[in-house]
Amino acid sequence: MLKPTSSGSGSIDSHTPKGSLENRWTQHKFDMKIVSPANRKKYNIIVVGTGLAGASAAASLGEMGYNVKTFCFQDSPRRAHSIAAQGGINAAKNYQNDGDSVWRLFYDTIKGGDYRARESNVFRLAELSTSIIDQAVAQGVPFAREYSGYLANRSFGGAQVSRTFYARGQTGQQLLIGAYQAMSKQIAEGTITHHSRCEMQDLILIDGKAKGIVSRDLVTGQLESHMADVVVLCTGGYGNVFYLSTNAKGCNASAVWRAHKQGALFANPCFTQIHPTCIPQHGELQSKLTLMSESLRNDGRIWAPKNKEDCDKKPEDIAEQDRDYFLERMYPAFGNLVPRDIASRAVKLICDEGRGVGHAIDGQKLGVYLDFAKAIEVHGLDAISEKYGNLFDMYTHIAAEDPYTTPMRIYPAVHYTMGGLWVDYNLMTSIDGLFAGGEANFSDHGANRLGASALMQGLADGYFILPSTVSNYLAQQKPLDITKTYPEAEQTLQACKEKIQQLMNAPDPQKTPDEFHRKLGRIIWQACGMAREKSVLEKAIVDINSLRDQFWQQVKITGSDETLNQTLERAGRIADFFELAELMCIDALTREESCGCHAREEHITNDGEAQRHDEDFSYIAAWQYSGNLSMPVLYREELDFEFVRPTTRNYR
Numbered sequence: 237m238l239k240p241t242s243s244g245s246g247s248i249d250s251h252t253p254k255g256s257l258e259n260r261w262t263q264h265k266f267d268m269k270i271v272s273p274a275n276r277k278k279y280n281i282i283v284v285g286t287g288l289a290g291a292s293a294a295a296s297l298g299e300m301g302y303n304v305k306t307f308c309f310q311d312s313p314r315r316a317h318s319i320a321a322q323g324g325i326n327a328a329k330n331y332q333n334d335g336d337s338v339w340r341l342f343y344d345t346i347k348g349g350d351y352r353a354r355e356s357n358v359f360r361l362a363e364l365s366t367s368i369i370d371q372a373v374a375q376g377v378p379f380a381r382e383y384s385g386y387l388a389n390r391s392f393g394g395a396q397v398s399r400t401f402y403a404r405g406q407t408g409q410q411l412l413i414g415a416y417q418a419m420s421k422q423i424a425e426g427t428i429t430h431h432s433r434c435e436m437q438d439l440i441l442i443d444g445k446a447k448g449i450v451s452r453d454l455v456t457g458q459l460e461s462h463m464a465d466v467v468v469l470c471t472g473g474y475g476n477v478f479y480l481s482t483n484a485k486g487c488n489a490s491a492v493w494r495a496h497k498q499g500a501l502f503a504n505p506c507f508t509q510i511h512p513t514c515i516p517q518h519g520e521l522q523s524k525l526t527l528m529s530e531s532l533r534n535d536g537r538i539w540a541p542k543n544k545e546d547c548d549k550k551p552e553d554i555a556e557q558d559r560d561y562f563l564e565r566m567y568p569a570f571g572n573l574v575p576r577d578i579a580s581r582a583v584k585l586i587c588d589e590g591r592g593v594g595h596a597i598d599g600q601k602l603g604v605y606l607d608f609a610k611a612i613e614v615h616g617l618d619a620i621s622e623k624y625g626n627l628f629d630m631y632t633h634i635a636a637e638d639p640y641t642t643p644m645r646i647y648p649a650v651h652y653t654m655g656g657l658w659v660d661y662n663l664m665t666s667i668d669g670l671f672a673g674g675e676a677n678f679s680d681h682g683a684n685r686l687g688a689s690a691l692m693q694g695l696a697d698g699y700f701i702l703p704s705t706v707s708n709y710l711a712q713q714k715p716l717d718i719t720k721t722y723p724e725a726e727q728t729l730q731a732c733k734e735k736i737q738q739l740m741n742a743p744d745p746q747k748t749p750d751e752f753h754r755k756l757g758r759i760i761w762q763a764c765g766m767a768r769e770k771s772v773l774e775k776a777i778v779d780i781n782s783l784r785d786q787f788w789q790q791v792k793i794t795g796s797d798e799t800l801n802q803t804l805e806r807a808g809r810i811a812d813f814f815e816l817a818e819l820m821c822i823d824a825l826t827r828e829e830s831c832g833c834h835a836r837e838e839h840i841t842n843d844g845e846a847q848r849h850d851e852d853f854s855y856i857a858a859w860q861y862s863g864n865l866s867m868p869v870l871y872r873e874e875l876d877f878e879f880v881r882p883t884t885r886n887y888r
């Protein structure tokens with residue numbers, strides 16, 4: 237699969253089937269092999285991560301009759317970060333009869349990702365979107381309904397149709413209850429053995445194939461090896477590398493990063509989504525940011541004062557003619573519903589001009605208004621409360637202001653990572669037998685994910701793709717005898733033990749892991765956040781290296797490694813963030829263009845839009861660990877656009 241060239245870079249094969257786009261997945265499913273039901277219980281599958289992607293994959297594989305072991309670091313799969321998803325899930329059902337179709341969802345997603353995703357994968361995603369809704373409804377997920385009884389839809393950014401299914405502001409939670417319920421049925425039937433509070437430490441390879449993991453029991457500290465025929469990683473995204481993000485505090489990159497260091501290629505690491513509507517930071521010591529769902533942009537209007545002198549006034553004291561509804565002005569066709577990367581950059585531009593409002597961070601006011609006055613006037617307070625009540629309550633609790641009477645203040649924040657483990661069309665990584673699903677893989681969203689498309693992708697991977705492709709893989713493998721002892725497992729376990737000891741016994745322990753993480757977050761946000769620039773990225777790489785050296789010298793971990801120790805847990809994750817952060821900067825430096833979220837200051841058009849260079853960069857960048865963190869090897873997967881012609885994205 238990997239074809240390195242003499243120049244230290246190479247190309248990779250995505251194993252995408254040929255034929256007409258509409259039939260590729262159907263034909264591929266027919267061409268793939270199936271394990272006979274009687275033989276399935278001879279195979280063992282490990283699924284790490286039981287958020288939406290992992291729980292749905294495990295439930296489906298368990299239902300098929302395989303022996304599945306699942307792992308999550310929380311005390312229950314119900315606490316996976318997926319629970320935080322507020323706004324909704326896309327599907328091309330066209331219930332609104334407003335012109336939607338699988339082709340339109342496909343087109344919007346490819347365009348939204350700024351032409352940096354694979355056509356075949358994205359078409360499959362759009363095609364499967366409708367089945368996800370059927371599956372969830374059959375499980376009893378309480379999607380919002382119209383008076384008629386049909387499922388309701390709302391609009392999300394980057395689309396001119398309403399295709400987002402939602403359950404108030406708790407879509408992720410309700411979908412997760414559905415997936416967990418399906419998983420629980422399999423636990424009860426004995427096909428799934430679940431391990432909560434158990435963290436994957438490393439991947440076990442035998443003859444280059446993924447054959448197990450080493451886990452750490454987070455309560456007792458015990459390390460253990462688990463063997464299997466296939467390992468599936470559904471361990472979520474790595475937005476927390478930035479320290480401040482809208483992700484749950486526990487989200488981390490360790491599982492995928494350790495798989496990367498064992499040989500799995502890491503794709504597009506610099507593609508990070510910055511979400512435009514988050515509650516602004518209001519203090520240096522803050523450790524978490526909160527999302528205000530994109531669904532709010534259906535009815536809320538974003539504005540900033542036209543004049544800098546008005547920025548300190550109360551919003552209600554700023555006259556209508558002195559307000560700049562800048563998204564409506566700049567992008568009349570999509571208005572407040574432009575994609576996230578475009579909205580985020582516009583908000584940054586306004587604040588950089590000195591027209592921000594609210595608290596100042598490092599001397600700059602970082603906030604604009606999201607205003608519901610007009611929507612309340614037109615639709616009434618009850619209608620707005622019905623749609624967004626829980627989000628308004630959340631805002632009131634955090635910001636101590638009432639969004640029914642005072643506009644919310646918002647600013648962009650790190651939200652989602654489009655980068656992740658490189659996978660082929662079958663969702664298999666470059667390590668034989670290692671699959672990745674959900675946010676953990678580099679996903680189908682190219683350089684920018686459209687709102688409500690992550691849940692769609694995670695569930696397409698888990699319910700529909702992995703069950704077929706993992707079966708196809710297993711049908712070509714002899715089952716591994718998991719009762720035997722394998723030296724590879726023992727060696728991997730020993731290496732994990734040594735790494736933990738190194739963390740516990742830094743030569744000059746002085747600082748908590750969080751102190752290092754906060755500093756790392758600032759470096760990576762400034763260099764590889766909303767705007768990127770060659771000299772800043774180069775300096776960041778030097779700074780990350782020096783801070784990483786300090787970390788290994790000075791990190792202070794109190795307590796023991798043989799009991800619950802959250803400082804140790806955090807330190808292990810931060811150690812991996814340090815390494816990933818460097819790769820993100822290297823990737824951002826190498827991609828000499830702007831596309832989607834990746835805004836290189838040197839490649840911006842005169843009107844402030846991303847300037848792609850398709851002739852040189854129409855590829856997925858997949859990086860291989862070379863043994864030297866600063867010298868990864870780049871593999872390029874060239875992107876072919878047979879059905880959509882890459883053009884300059886225009887939302888004006």
Ligand SMILES: Cc1cc2nc3c(=O)[nH]c(=O)nc-3n(C[C@H](O)[C@H](O)[C@H](O)COP(=O)(O)OP(=O)(O)OC[C@H]3O[C@@H](n4cnc5c(N)ncnc54)[C@H](O)[C@@H]3O)c2cc1C
Binds near residue numbers: 289
């Ligand atoms: C605030 C917020 C709101 C969002 N709203 C929406 C929305 O409305 N619509 C939408 O489409 N998307 C939304 N997203 C994105 C979406 O929620 C996520 O991309 C998606 O839920 C990720 O699901 P996942 O299954 O891949 O990972 P997760 O839900 O993050 O699950 C990861 C799992 O991996 C486990 N894990 C991780 N590392 C290890 C390890 N080393 N060992 C063992 N277990 C491990 C965890 O315990 C967990 O079970 C939102 C994101 C945020 C931050």
